[in-house]
Amino acid sequence: MQLTLLIxxxxxxxxxxxxxxxxxxxxxxxxxxxxxxxxxxxxxKVTRQLAQxxxxxxxxxxxxxxxxxxxxxxDTNAVKSVLYKHLNAGRDVVLVGNxxxxxxIGEAVNGAPRYSASSASPVATDSVGRGxxxxxxxxxxxxxxxxxxxxxxxxxxxxxxxxALFNYHDDTGKVTADxxxxxxxxxxxxxxxxxxxxxxxxxxxxxxxxxxxxxxATYIPYTGDFEVVYVVGSQDKxxxxxxxxxxxxxxxxxxTVEHLDADHISMLSxxxxxSGLIVKYSKNPYA
Ligand SMILES: *[C@@H]1O[C@H](CO)[C@@H](O)[C@H](O)[C@H]1NC(C)=O
Numbered sequence: 471m472q473l474t475l476l477i478x479x480x481x482x483x484x485x486x487x488x489x490x491x492x493x494x495x496x497x498x499x500x501x502x503x504x505x506x507x508x509x510x511x512x513x514x515k516v517t518r519q520l521a522q523x524x525x526x527x528x529x530x531x532x533x534x535x536x537x538x539x540x541x542x543x544x545d546t547n548a549v550k551s552v553l554y555k556h557l558n559a560g561r562d563v564v565l566v567g568n569x570x571x572x573x574x575i576g577e578a579v580n581g582a583p584r585y586s587a588s589s590a591s592p593v594a595t596d597s598v599g600r601g602x603x604x605x606x607x608x609x610x611x612x613x614x615x616x617x618x619x620x621x622x623x624x625x626x627x628x629x630x631x632x633x634a635l636f637n638y639h640d641d642t643g644k645v646t647a648d649x650x651x652x653x654x655x656x657x658x659x660x661x662x663x664x665x666x667x668x669x670x671x672x673x674x675x676x677x678x679x680x681x682x683x684x685x686x687a688t689y690i691p692y693t694g695d696f697e698v699v700y701v702v703g704s705q706d707k708x709x710x711x712x713x714x715x716x717x718x719x720x721x722x723x724x725x726t727v728e729h730l731d732a733d734h735i736s737m738l739s740x741x742x743x744x745s746g747l748i749v750k751y752s753k754n755p756y757a
Contacts, residue, residue: 498564498604498752499527499556503549505569505612506678507536507647507655508735512568512671515741516748523749527556533574535682539643542577542685549578553603557583561601564752568737569709570678572611573687579603580689584696585754605697605751608725609744610709610734614687616722628684633658633708636683644677658707662732662739671738693722699751700725701744703732726751 500520502513510530517528529552534544549565556563567575583602612633618625629638635658637649647655655675660668692698702714718725728747732740 497523497525497527498562499529499601500525500564500566500748500752501549501552501556501575502528502530502566502737503568503571503575504530504533504536505567505571505610505735506533506645506683507675508533508568509536509674509676511674512735513566513737516566516737516745519741519745520748523745527561533571533678533682535679537676539679539681541679541681542574542683545574545682546577549574553578553582557601557603559601560599562604562754563601564604564607564748566607566609566748567611568609569612569734570683572606572608572613575606576613576691577687577689579606579691579696602754603696604754605699606691607699607701607747607751609701609736610703610706610714610732611700611717612709613692613717614690615717616690616693616720619687619690622686625686628680632683635708638680639677640680643680645680645683646677647675653707659734660738661707661734662705667738671735692725694724697751698725699728699747701728701730701732701736701747703730703734703736705732706734708734 502510502516504510504512510532513530517530520528531549531552534540534548535542553563553565565575565579583600585602585604634650635647635653635655637646639646650658655672656668660671663671700714700718702711704711717723718727730736730740730743732743736744
């Protein structure tokens, strides 16, 4: 009798331990990528929220093209190195981009193992034991169109398709965020933050490299290969709701669309809501 009790108790402890370990590994790694001019610090609030929700692997990536004169490939490589660290360790991944960061995560996932029911092409066959990508979340995505990837010659120069705040210093190859005197970053990016906080984040902005911003994309992940969630900010002054809708309405685009009462940098103004969306799209619907 005593023996049975002992066995069932250790079995109990064993099961509990197993369950706890499972609960942890159920959370994917989250790889977060800021937009032009921004440092990964803008994901600090969201990172704290996700840590409280028991997410263990949280990486906010610094874009090499912010503060350095490098091309887009450097940005893509920086994201890929973090992404494959997790995939190769067997961890599933959710990628989160903000603005131009969505362009970068879209390039980085080209050829990566994925879960997808809608894709015509099969998932990578070498993915045994590796993690896969669950979803891409575009927070106010500033992204390439299907047209410009299919017909690169049709891609407009970025001078013609950028928010008014982009300030081009053509002699140096730098772009800064102070191009519109009527819409300084405090209003273009952080219009829902208290003024002092908006000033604080404006002071942290750096230049972006023109070559990285003006490069032509080589891949579109949102036509069925991946689950891609476009999050529209209803108070976004940079990628306005109308502009976001034009991306969403492209023929052939297959987005899941979410709306937040947010400005352009929703990770700072609406961290709980953004974390909630990351949790929502952390669940693999095809498992
Ligand atoms: C920017 O991109 C456009 C279109 O791809 C290209 O024609 C143009 O030469 C680029 N601008 C610069 C200054 O490199």
